[in-house]
Amino acid sequence: MAALFLLATLVLGGTLFLVLPTLEPDDRPFLRIPKSFDDLKALNGLLKKYRDIYPSRIVICYVITYLFLQAFSLPGSMYLSILGGAVWGVPIALPLACTCIATGATLCYFISAAFGPALLTVPRWKARLDTWSEKLHQQRDNIVSFLIILRIAPLPPHWVINIVCPHVGIGLVPFWSSTWLGVFGANVIHTTIGGGLDEMTSAADFHLISWKNFFLLSAVVVGVLIPVGLRYYFKREVASAATVQDPDLLEDLPGDDRILAVGPVPLPKKPTSPLYVSKGNTFYSDRQVEQDQDIDDDDDEDDEDDEDIILEAGPAIVIKSSQDGSSSGSATH
Template identity: 30%
Template sequence: MRSLVGFVSVVVAASVYLYSLSLYLPAAPRRQIAAGNHAGTESEQNPDSSGEPSRSPTVTSLILKFPSDLEELRELAEFLQFYKTEHTTYVLLLFCSAYLYKQSFAIPGSSFLNILAGAIFGTYQGVLLASVLTTVGSTMCFLLSQAFGKHYIVNLFPDKVSMLQRKVDENQDCLFFFLLFLRFFPMTPNWFLNMSAPIVNIPITFFFCSVFIGLLPYNFICVQTGVMLSEVSSLDDLFSWERLLQLLAIACMALVPGALIRRLSKRRLKLDAQLPNGLIPEKKVQ
């Protein structure tokens, strides 16, 4: 009971902090910088009756929340790009806080935030930011599970925990390599692996490094997708030959490490044979 109260207290405190941060919006930037768009100049030349430059409708009407579809994602990206022109620190703090909140409490939807990172910060900064936040957030989930959730996770997912424990024990001699394999070809969802890792005695150093390295291709694809979405203005632009070739190159780059991991895993790892649908067959009782 004490562990449940402690976990709820952490969730409430984090939620209040993130909500308060989303309510605090600095003064809107004095000019909106957009490629090929002179809206900022016109805004400065045509102030409203109070003497202040007119604000973009997006700034005054958008409520900050986690995006649930691409349309909300695009609106949020435009809004944060607008604020980032003069309030970079606030946008960075808000994005990092929201990302760590989702990762720490195993809330689905991190792919949208990875895409958002690409749209706001670009390829290089976006990939670095997404990779670091994914790793730190997953580690925070690891620590929360270790402190508060062991008993509940074992009771809720006894079969999955038992299966993962068995595979970890069988691959102790190459545990880090096995963890990389799980990130490239998950036998179990990432959120479950984050929560169950301390239960099956995975060292936090192995866990930390395997998350950072193993999710790099996934983060890169999501971030690059965000960069492309921020650069196109219509579906015709998205499906142009140039964009399609970029997507093909991105897919090839992401598949290379996965192919190497799969090839080496056949020699070193002890894995059950999988059915075509990816499920692990149950062993028959003699």
Template identity: 30%
Template sequence: MAAPRSVVVEAGCWVLDRDVEKNADSPSEKKLKADRFPLSRWEFAAALGVFLVFSTGLVCIYLTMPTAEYELLKLPRTISDLRSLKDHLAIYAQLHPAKFILGYCSTYIFMQTFMIPGTIFMSLLAGALFGVVRGLFLVVFNATAGASSCYFLSKLIGRPIVNWLWPEKLRYFQAEIAKRREKLLNYMLFLRVTPTLPNLFINLASPIVDIPFHIFFFATVVGLIPASYITVRAGIALGELKSLKDLYDLKTLVLLFLIGSILLLPTILKRKRVYE
């Protein structure tokens, strides 16, 4: 006697569901999910819109510069490129200081906002062209403005990107922030001063783990000063610099961690009193 049709259909659906579940757990399916672009259509449209607004402003600024200078403007990727760019721009910076600073600041903030590598060369260039005091002010101002812009961009569309790129690092960061809520500023200063976590990750992950903007902003302004000072001073002696590895030798790293540890000391002492 044949089984009822409904039973056959249900059995077939059950087998199909099992096959779907099995395929969903397969390594190839997991890899497909991992490689899938994290942004939705609307999130991508918002990111593209912000990028186009920034790009349009940057292009408008460059159009105000003398035509002869266009061929000299390119992002340096090596120390050799940076020396050549510095030689070309030194005279232009003296003749048109306002236009140069506007173009410099716009480029730096644009790169920092959209996580474009190369801002360290911009910091070296500031030292080479403006000296320690003005160069340090320019670098800290632009780095803070770019980091703040990146913070708000991440608040808009950053969660899926950070979850996609650094899921484990984000969980670690979230746990550390939860443990240090009462002394959050000290911890953020420690992170900014030391190379414990990349600045790019801090900029993107901070709004996701609910770090208030005023703490993020103040920690960025103050915390970036030591590393920026080292970079700007290296820019003054650009001719002696062989590679970026020379910027942060063991002595420099130990000094940065020492400064960071001093900033973190109030948090450590408070936790010790609680356990006592």
């Protein structure tokens, strides 16, 4: 993991070195990942200075930096979203920031899939993963909506979702799409704040916690839950229609089955077919009776002495002897 982080850092540094335009000596100190309001203001002025001269290069540097932060769950993503709104405005910065977050989280997804199995050998981490897996399994029918709400909620941290999802059966497509939609509401707030960054004097002017932002995120949550409610409603309607058509689909009442009384064992009914004959309470077919009689006759014949029995007399065979003198000396036939 340390080697991968070092390699990614070299890639980031090499990209910025090759793609960034040549900066004036006075501007170089401002080129850093923003971690405070002052850093954000300084970087905003720097990017706006070179934005019109090298527009594509600025976009590439912005995207590669955003992906690096998201892949390793480093702080500063919120400032980059605000910075994007300040540099390009909300119409461009909003889809760009959402795409960068979703793609960077997918890189974190791949890193966790590659290195996570080593952590699962620890019983403590394995127990936590089993707990998360059970919660997600309960919401398997509404997994995308569930993941979107997790992205909107402040808890758990987003990096936990990125690490856990590849180990609980969440596919790549629902993960990416739910991440993009889940951060949409927050990025609307951040990029909108960035649009007025030039007039702000401190981080208190962000007004992240306000009634406007609260109602905006609430509207996103309601929009996400509408498909869940519709799916639940139509599922009940289909189940009710099926129950009316087939009453056997009703679920059994709770409780164990109990035997109240045991009656006599019923005797088999006498068959009406003439192919059966009765012996006591047991019925046999004519073929079975004939086979039994043949077996009994064979047993009686075995008890008697072995004697030759003429079944049927055929015509007598006459053997003639030669009496003629001319045939004297010949053998008798």
